[in-house]
Amino acid sequence: MDLDAFVRDGYVAIRGAVDVGTVAGCRELIWAAMERRGVRRDDPGSWPPLVEGMDDLAGEPFAAAYLAPALAAAYDELIGPGRWARSVPLADLGKTVVVRFPAEDERANAGYHIEGSYAAPDGSGAGWVNIRSRARGLLALFLLTDVGRHDAPTRLLCGSHLAVPRFLAPYGEAGTDSDADFWWPSTLCMTAAHATGKAGDVFLCHPFVVHTATWPHRGTGPRMIAQPAVNAPDGFVLDGSDPSPVARAIVKGLAMAD
Numbered sequence: 001m002d003l004d005a006f007v008r009d010g011y012v013a014i015r016g017a018v019d020v021g022t023v024a025g026c027r028e029l030i031w032a033a034m035e036r037r038g039v040r041r042d043d044p045g046s047w048p049p050l051v052e053g054m055d056d057l058a059g060e061p062f063a064a065a066y067l068a069p070a071l072a073a074a075y076d077e078l079i080g081p082g083r084w085a086r087s088v089p090l091a092d093l094g095k096t097v098v099v100r101f102p103a104e105d106e107r108a109n110a111g112y113h114i115e116g117s118y119a120a121p122d123g124s125g126a127g128w129v130n131i132r133s134r135a136r137g138l139l140a141l142f143l144l145t146d147v148g149r150h151d152a153p154t155r156l157l158c159g160s161h162l163a164v165p166r167f168l169a170p171y172g173e174a175g176t177d178s179d180a181d182f183w184w185p186s187t188l189c190m191t192a193a194h195a196t197g198k199a200g201d202v203f204l205c206h207p208f209v210v211h212t213a214t215w216p217h218r219g220t221g222p223r224m225i226a227q228p229a230v231n232a233p234d235g236f237v238l239d240g241s242d243p244s245p246v247a248r249a250i251v252k253g254l255a256m257a258d
Helices: 003-009 020-035 060-066 069-078 090-095 165-171 185-189 245-255
Strands: 011-014 050-052 097-100 135-143 155-157 192-194 202-205 223-226 229-232
Touching: 003 011, 003 069, 003 245, 011 069, 020 060, 020 097, 020 223, 060 090, 069 135, 069 202, 069 245, 165 245
Parallel strands: none
Antiparallel strands: 011 202, 050 097, 097 223, 135 202, 135 223, 135 229, 155 192
16 A cells, blocks of 8 residues: 555555455445335435435444444554544444435535534534544545446545644644635645546545545436544644654645645
């Protein structure tokens, strides 16, 4: 794995990270959850543009995907051995599934953003973030179906994670709501990469990478992804002593000139 490219671009693609059988098991669970909502795989007339927030979606295939050997090794390299949480509630993984069906005008969730990582001071939501990336080590994008350029793939702005630290730094340890623009307008002109590939591919992204959903979906079938956090409960050390690529990128971003 090219760790320097991760620091530079803010993501790395692990091709074939999850085996075919595990991915198929995830898809079966997703279809079962959607069918409970009236979405039937053999009836395109029942397909809505978007299905997400399935709080009854859980099962062993999701845990197997999250802990696939190639991914566990990558988490060790990017975050550090023993620093990421191996035990993740299966229901939490299931809630991160997003299914987009072919549609011309579905723009839900389309808007550049970074992910929140922990609850606000009043205990509400999980949309806060701080400069040490408390709680979140990575954003993972699991492709559970083949995703091509016309299947509404997630768009990542290469290098955008280096622009975010200077905006977060003034908020200190407490952090702030992630629902803000932590970048200059010029950041949105950075080279875009799209999370495309085969089912079983996984994109591991720096927690500060700026990204967005895209539209339209002009493919022929549903695009299924899961986008969980890889949790790093203690966050990262930013005094130069933390060798992890995630920390190195934050330190590099803090040192960059405007």
